[in-house]
Amino acid sequence: MQHPESGFHLFDITLLSLPLMAALVGWFTNWLAIQMSFYPVQFIGVGSFGWQGVIPRKAEKMAHICIDRTLQQFGDLQSVYQQLEPQRIVEQVISQVTPRLDEYIDEVMYEIQPVLWDNLPLFLKRRVYQWAREQLPARVEELVEDFGDDLDDLVDLKALLSRELRQHPDLMNRIFQQAGAVELRSVINRGAIIGGILGAALIPLWTRYPEPWLLPVGGFAIGFITNWLAINLIFAPLQPRRILFWKIQGLFLRRQPEISDVWARLVAEELITVEKVADAMLNGARGDRTRAIIQKHLRPLLDNSAVMKLTAQVTVGMTGYTELKKVMNQKAVLATRDVFSDPAFNRERAPIVAGVLAEQMRALGPREFQDILRPAFREEEFRLMLVGGAFGALAGLAQFVSLVALNIRIPI
Structure with a gap:
């Protein structure tokens, strides 16, 4: 490829630019592969033609794999619940409900018999309030104990995760x-670095x-190989090797x-x-x-007290008594939701759940730990490598065209 008007060689400048361009291709295609792993969060395209970030998808x-692995090691959701200190949950419920207990009773009675409750003497209302406050701790303690015993049947953890990730696909990102x-x-x-070595x-x-075809083909190979290496460097080798x-x-x-701790905390x-639980x-669904x-x-609140049961039946009637319950x-369902939406309580309990998950993730063997993360990439890695190769080929073609267009020469 000697220039017709001088003793210069076009490919001499290419010798210098090959490693530099290849390093740029390697850096860019790896950056692109990482970006395509995360973005876009929602599918963009028409029909089956388009893309959604590997991780959100x-x-x-x-x-699900993460929960299966960690809970399989730990036991079950009930075991995690015990780590949350059920007595602390009882205290939380009582501390949140007690200040509003009179209000809850008023709301119930105004819904059933507003006129009667309005005209009831104040000392009788206070008697009802006091009786409810006395009954609350025992009822809550038994309720929390029952929840703990049946938690695995009451909560479909995978359904919970699926719902949250569908609503917030950026969470896993x-x-x-x-x-x-x-x-x-x-x-x-x-x-x-790898691109520069391959360019050399x-x-x-x-x-x-x-x-003319060598630079685009070489660019494709560099983009393809660097993306392949990028993915494999994350997950392989499983065991430490000395080279x-x-x-x-x-x-x-x-x-x-470190990754287990951060993953579990988030x-x-x-x-x-x-x-959310x-x-x-x-x-x-349950x-x-x-x-x-x-x-x-809740039923014993009325049924176990003959005086309260009789009073309720006399004042609201048998039909009203059933409606009252x-x-x-x-x-109570609404109150339960309000109790556990307390941000401070959630922040206080989160480290306990995180500690359980982190402990079990750290205890996983390398292959088990890899299997939490690798499946998502394994199904898409060839497409990511092809994209890297395509951009590498374009870069190689652009390099050749620019060299020819500029007619750059250096003396030999």
Whole structure:
């Protein structure tokens, strides 16, 4: 490819630019692969043609695997519940309900018999309020104990995770980005190093075969290989291996303890909060069972006191008495939801859930830990590599076209 007007060679400048361009391609394609793993959060496209970030699309699957692995190690949801200190939950319920107990009773009675309750002497109302306050601790303690015994039947944890991740598909992105921030930056930067090395390896080929197709083909190979290496550097090798002076292991696996702590903390703060578990108990597919337990523990409030039962039946009648218990049950459900929506209580309990999850994630073997994260990428990694290769080919073509267009030459 000697220039017709001088003794200069076009490919000499290419020899210098190959490693630099390849390093840029390696860096960019790895950066692009990481971005495509996270974004877009929602599918963009028409029909089956389009893209959604790998992690948002596979978030439910990864969360389910994570819960299966950790709870399988720990036992069941009931065991986690015991770590939350049920007595502390009892105290929370009593502390939240007691100040509003008179208000709850008023709301129930005004719904059933507003005129009667308005005209009831104040000392009788106070008697009802006092009696309810005396009964509350025992009823709550038994209720919380029953919830703990039946928690695995009352809460479909996978359904809870699926619902939350459908409503907030960016949650798993934030978990990954915070848990693996160091590793993701390392993968992108290593792409430049690997790309530069591969670019240098192209120099002998370009020297021997300075053909127009070589730069695009070489660019495709560099983009494809660097993306393949980027994904595999995260998860492989499973066990530490020593190569010359370096000890290597999959980036996520090497920092399993730190990643487990961050992952568990975010899951406990964002997904498996006391408030969301309580909401799943009340409003999930098994909510009828929860309401039945609440009703079972509310019924004695009236039925176990002959005076209160007789008073209620005389004042509201037998039909009204049945309706009274129904409204009490509905009010208790609403009160339960309010109790566990207390942000301070959720923040206080979150570290306990996080500690349980983190302990079990740290105890997982390398393959089990890898299996929490790898399935999402395994199904999409070839497409990511093809995209990297395509951008590498475009970069190689642009490099060749620009060199020819500029007619850059250096003396030999």
